[in-house]
Amino acid sequence: MLILGIETSCDETAAAILTTPRTLLANVVYSQIIHQKYGGVVPELASREHIKRLVGVVDESLTRAGQQLSDIEGIAVTYGPGLVGALLVGLTFAKSLAQAANKPFIGINHIEGHIFSNYLESPECRPPFVALVVSGGHSSLFHVRAWGDYRLLGKTRDDAPGEAFDKVAKILGLSYPGGPAIQKAAENGNPKFFRFPRATMGKDSYEFSFSGLKTAVALYIKDKAPEFIREHLADICASFQESVCDILARKAIAACRDLRLERLSISGGVAMNKRLREMVEERADGIKVFKPSPLLCTDNAAMIAAAGGWHLERGERSPLNLNAVPYLQL
Amino acid sequence: MILAIDSSGLNLGLALVDDGVCWSSQLLKPGLKHGEVLQTAIADFLEKSQVEFRRLTAIGITLGPGSFTGLRIGMAAAKAYSYSLNIPLTGISTLESGAFGIGGSAKPVVVLFDAKRNEIYWAVFDCSGDTPSRLTPDMVSPAERLEEFARGGCIFFGPRSLGEAFRRDFSVADYRDNDDFNLAIPEAIRGEIDARRNMYLERDELVPIYLRN
Numbered sequence: 001m002l003i004l005g006i007e008t009s010c011d012e013t014a015a016a017i018l019t020t021p022r023t024l025l026a027n028v029v030y031s032q033i034i035h036q037k038y039g040g041v042v043p044e045l046a047s048r049e050h051i052k053r054l055v056g057v058v059d060e061s062l063t064r065a066g067q068q069l070s071d072i073e074g075i076a077v078t079y080g081p082g083l084v085g086a087l088l089v090g091l092t093f094a095k096s097l098a099q100a101a102n103k104p105f106i107g108i109n110h111i112e113g114h115i116f117s118n119y120l121e122s123p124e125c126r127p128p129f130v131a132l133v134v135s136g137g138h139s140s141l142f143h144v145r146a147w148g149d150y151r152l153l154g155k156t157r158d159d160a161p162g163e164a165f166d167k168v169a170k171i172l173g174l175s176y177p178g179g180p181a182i183q184k185a186a187e188n189g190n191p192k193f194f195r196f197p198r199a200t201m202g203k204d205s206y207e208f209s210f211s212g213l214k215t216a217v218a219l220y221i222k223d224k225a226p227e228f229i230r231e232h233l234a235d236i237c238a239s240f241q242e243s244v245c246d247i248l249a250r251k252a253i254a255a256c257r258d259l260r261l262e263r264l265s266i267s268g269g270v271a272m273n274k275r276l277r278e279m280v281e282e283r284a285d286g287i288k289v290f291k292p293s294p295l296l297c298t299d300n301a302a303m304i305a306a307a308g309g310w311h312l313e314r315g316e317r318s319p320l321n322l323n324a325v326p327y328l329q330l
Numbered sequence: 331m332i333l334a335i336d337s338s339g340l341n342l343g344l345a346l347v348d349d350g351v352c353w354s355s356q357l358l359k360p361g362l363k364h365g366e367v368l369q370t371a372i373a374d375f376l377e378k379s380q381v382e383f384r385r386l387t388a389i390g391i392t393l394g395p396g397s398f399t400g401l402r403i404g405m406a407a408a409k410a411y412s413y414s415l416n417i418p419l420t421g422i423s424t425l426e427s428g429a430f431g432i433g434g435s436a437k438p439v440v441v442l443f444d445a446k447r448n449e450i451y452w453a454v455f456d457c458s459g460d461t462p463s464r465l466t467p468d469m470v471s472p473a474e475r476l477e478e479f480a481r482g483g484c485i486f487f488g489p490r491s492l493g494e495a496f497r498r499d500f501s502v503a504d505y506r507d508n509d510d511f512n513l514a515i516p517e518a519i520r521g522e523i524d525a526r527r528n529m530y531l532e533r534d535e536l537v538p539i540y541l542r543n
Contacts, residue, residue, distance in 0.1 A: 051402045055534040088365045096410035320369040
């Protein structure tokens with residue numbers, strides 16, 4: 001089945017063409033650069049960029065795949081969670097395209113899309129497994145009992161890890177987005193320079209919390225001289241990164257052990273972080289870890305097309321009055 | 331046959347125009363639910379009008395100003411229809427479309443919509459001829475800016491909710507409600523003329539008329 005996937009839930013305007021189950025023919029991502037100067041995503045500007053770019057991005061995906069719209073056999077689009085105005089651009093476009101071209105249509109949960117990024121690249125990533133989805137907007141741990149059947153084990157009670165990276169980068173005067181900036185600054189730093197707190201949320205909990213960590217970094221540098229911060233920037237970044245990755249890796253591995261599962265999938269923008277990838281592997285001890293390639297970690301439509309293809313092939317369809325759901329749960 | 335869509339405000343206006351004649355039109359009041367109802371409303375409307383998608387030769391859209399999200403919903407749909415059916419896109423300002431609501435008036439007409447945050451979207455038109463001609467660009471400003479037009483004896487064509495304030499504060503004598511005026515009809519008529527002259531909009535990067543940041 002030839003699928004067109006569309007994703008506009010945040011600040012990436014994306015379209016992809018995929019033959020089910022996992023032959024990716026085109027994966028086009030337009031990353032909106034306008035938000036950089038504001039140090040974070042401005043929702044109204046994100047929507048404005050989506051309406052301006054979407055046709056071009058969809059057209060480009062078809063061209064790169066060497067396909068015509070008439071060849072497409074199903075359309076999949078993100079309908080939540082995300083920024084409501086941004087979601088509505090992609091969702092409305094996809095619904096109208098499906099309607100006028102008379103194609104099967106399905107709305108996809110963005111989080112499920114992230115889990116499918118490992119489905120796309122690794123056929124051996126088979127349920128049951130544990131999935132850690134970590135990004136600028138999400139931090140959730142799932143028990144994937146089967147494709148399409150997810151049990152939430154825990155999620156963040158406040159900030160997502162990507163958000164913590166952004167906020168700490170801002171505190172330290174680094175650029176946006178914070179994830180890559182901190183990773184780069186941390187490269188030659190000592191991760192044991194300072195032990196920032198790890199919020200475990202109780203011994204057996206799979207919940208996360210990152211807002212305290214951000215505050216801890218702010219408090220730590222508050223009474224330090226600018227020269228000290230400059231001199232130890234790499235150490236501070238490495239220590240902060242170590243704390244985030246430690247918590248994520250610890251809980252993900254613990255979930256695998258508790259549920260006696262041998263496979264762990266990590267995905268989402270923060271799954272691009274080298275230290276997190278490394279740390280999960282170091283602690284895996286027999287657990288097979290699946291990590292998407294970087295282009296499939298950040299928001300993209302390939303994962304939406306993959307998830308959409310899976311559901312569409314099972315005969316599932318969404319109604320044309322499907323609405324955007326900004327706080328959609330999986 | 332052109333299909334025009336207006337989702338710039340609380341209404342959802344639809345119109346089908348063929349050879350200068352309005353074949354069918356519909357004014358729905360979905361409030362802020364355009365994102366949910368648009369496609370099904372259009373499907374019902376086309377079915378009732380006995381017109382299939384493949385008969386359409388152009389898509390018309392009101393460009394704004396208006397509700398940012400509403401405008402983008404209409405425009406995302408219009409772009410998708412245009413792209414999918416490979417037909418051109420046309421569009422005019424919501425204020426210009428509104429000016430068609432007052433025909434044959436000797437006095438200038440101020441068309442206005444509520445821009446919220448204590449501001450008004452507005453423009454002034456000469457409506458004495460067959461089609462309105464523009465006397466000002468589309469503007470957004472506090473209502474006070476319209477006082478001079480009220481003193482000049484213009485006709486005001488705006489939402490019912492603002493009528494009382496304009497009559498009271500600026501002594502507007504002739505204020506007419508535009509809540510039930512289907513902006514898609516003039517858009518379709520004008521759009522069809524534009525399409526026949528090959529005056530299309532560049533679809534891919536088209537954005538609404540926002541008027542503010």
